[in-house]
Amino acid sequence: MTASTPSRTELDLTCTPQVESHAIDTGVAGAVATTLKALAEPLRLRMLSFIATAPAGEACVCDLAALTDVSQPTVSHHLKVLRDVGVLTSQRRGTWVWYRIAPGFKGAVSTLLESFAPASLASVPESHHMVGLTDADASLDRLSESLALRFPDVRMDVVRRIVRESYTALARSATVSVHLLTLTERFARQRLADTTRPVDAKPQVLFVCVANAGRSQLAAALVRHYAGERVVVRSAGSTPAADVHPGVRPVLAELGAGDDVFPKPLTDDAVRAADVVITMGCGDVCPVLPGIRYEDWLVGDPALASAAGVAAIRDELDARVRALLAGLLPDLDLHVLDVTSPDLPA
Incomplete structure (x- = not known):
């Protein structure tokens, strides 16, 4: 008796594992996902479009800053993200860094901008507003x-x-x-x-981290705690968060931080006005200007730290801030920070 050929319905009800996988390799998928994540930001896509269509095929930060109202340091941060995943290459000439699309990504970027973007727009839902x-x-x-x-x-x-x-x-x-x-x-x-800012103004210090939600806020609060009005202190973030980390708020309150504690973006004005710029994990997004002293403090991020971890970060920042102020204001009385309050993580 001749066996009958199974119908399409019968085949659909049968799930047979494939001996050979046709899916993309796990490692390759991870690498592609990392690149796509870096591209998934509107300003970065606009930057890619600008560079791809520039007559010389390249652009500097000052060119790209004209695309939007964000500061040059913020533009530099986005460019660094694209450079870190290999989409862009960079070359310093004099005081400016020029960016090009990496040779291996030219075809992919062209497809993204000329094919994928129009297809996406055809099915975009109602726009989301800020x-x-x-x-x-x-x-x-x-x-x-x-x-x-x-x-x-x-x-x-x-x-x-x-x-x-x-x-x-x-x-x-x-x-x-x-x-x-x-x-x-x-x-x-x-x-x-x-x-x-007048020429003979008080010393001004700018603390910069990525989110401006933890380390830079703590450092600024410590400067205010010790120096009061004798030092003008600012803090900012290369990619500011929506709010200060909850675990940091009790420490800021103990240090007397007021209502002005909220994440703020880094601006060129803040950098130009500073005598000292201190970065914490985002040093390359700050423009290097003459006459300004730069330091990079390698301090842990309190975002996911325990109460004990936040306290340890506070203590490390406290020691660094006191050393900084000893140089800026030699006559300042720098008592050791009192951390005995029950409201403060010990």
């Missing part, structure tokens, strides 16, 4: 007018630009919009103060 105010323009205009009165030496158009840049930068990482205007006022006021 968290922000319903009537931002009117509120930002009023804030600009108020700050212009406090900084009469700054042109009104400059005040408006700084206010709107500050709002846009904070809105990108904001999780709650109700306080966004207040945070914008504080951030813009700080930036305006940096642009009008």
Whole structure:
């Protein structure tokens, strides 16, 4: 008796494991996923498009900063991400670094921009908007007018630009919009103060980490704790988080940190105004300017640390801050930090 050929329905109900896998290798999949993750950011895709279509096939940070209202250090951070996964190559010429698409990625980038992007746009759902105010323009205009009165030496158009840049930068990482205007006022006021810093001003220190949600905030709070108003201290992040790490907040409160403690993006104004710039894991995103002292502190990240870990990071920062202030203010009384409070992790 001749066996009948199984029907399509019968085949569909049968699952037979394949002897030879047709799937991509696990290691290759991991490498591709890492690259795709680096590309999955709107500004980075715009940068790739700009570089790919530039007449010379290359661009520097100043060219790419014109694409948006973010600062050059933020642009440098995004370029570093693309360079780390091999999509971009870089070459320093004088004081500027020029970026090109790596030879091995030219075809892939071309396919991404010319084929994949149009196909994605054809099925994109309704656009998502940044968290922000319903009537931002009117509120930002009023804030600009108020700050212009406090900084009469700054042109009104400059005040408006700084206010709107500050709002846009904070809105990108904001999780709650109700306080966004207040945070914008504080951030813009700080930036305006940096642009009008007198020559004989107090020493100014800038702490920079990636998220501005832990290490840099702690270091800035320690400087304020010891030096008070004798030192102007700022903190910023190359990719600021939405909020300060919960485990860090009790320590900041013990050090007397006020309402101005919120993650802020790194700006060129803050770097130019600083006498000392201290980075913690993101040194290459800071522009190197003459006359500024740079240090890189290798300090642990408290983001996922236990209470004991946060305390250890605080203690290490405390020792470094006291050494820093001993050089900036030799006459300052640098008592050892009191950590006996029950509210502070021991």
